[in-house]
Amino acid sequence: MDAVDHAQRLAEQDLQRALDTNKAKFVGQDVDxxxxxxxxxxxPKAxxxxxxxxxxCVDCQELIEHKAKHYRK
Ligand SMILES: [Zn+2]
Incomplete structure (x- = not known):
């Protein structure tokens, strides 16, 4: 029965690792x-x-859009 317990524990570890990887990816993207x-x-969060x-940020976005408009002419 130990082998079954062991297999189940491995499966749980795999699942946990997959969840952790997903979480790390999401958090990493958020931080970026x-x-x-x-x-x-x-x-700002909003x-x-x-x-x-x-x-x-708002200022840079406006600047970039302004520049883009300027260069297009
Ligand atoms: Zn900025």
Missing amino acids: FMHCLECGVEI RREAIHCCKY
């Missing part, structure tokens, strides 16, 4: 977008939640 990629200022994969 905590701060503006341009100036490094912390992006903005991060409102805009999916928001990478820049």
Whole structure:
């Protein structure tokens, strides 16, 4: 019966490891977008939640959009 217990424990460990890996990936991604990629200022939680994969603060986003418009002309 020990072998069955052992197998079950291994299966639980595999499941736990998979969950931990998923969690680490999610947390890592969240941390990446905590701060503006341009100036490094912390992006407010509300903005991060409102805009999916928001990478820049409001100021830098406006600047980037302004530049993009400028260069297009
Ligand atoms: Zn910024």
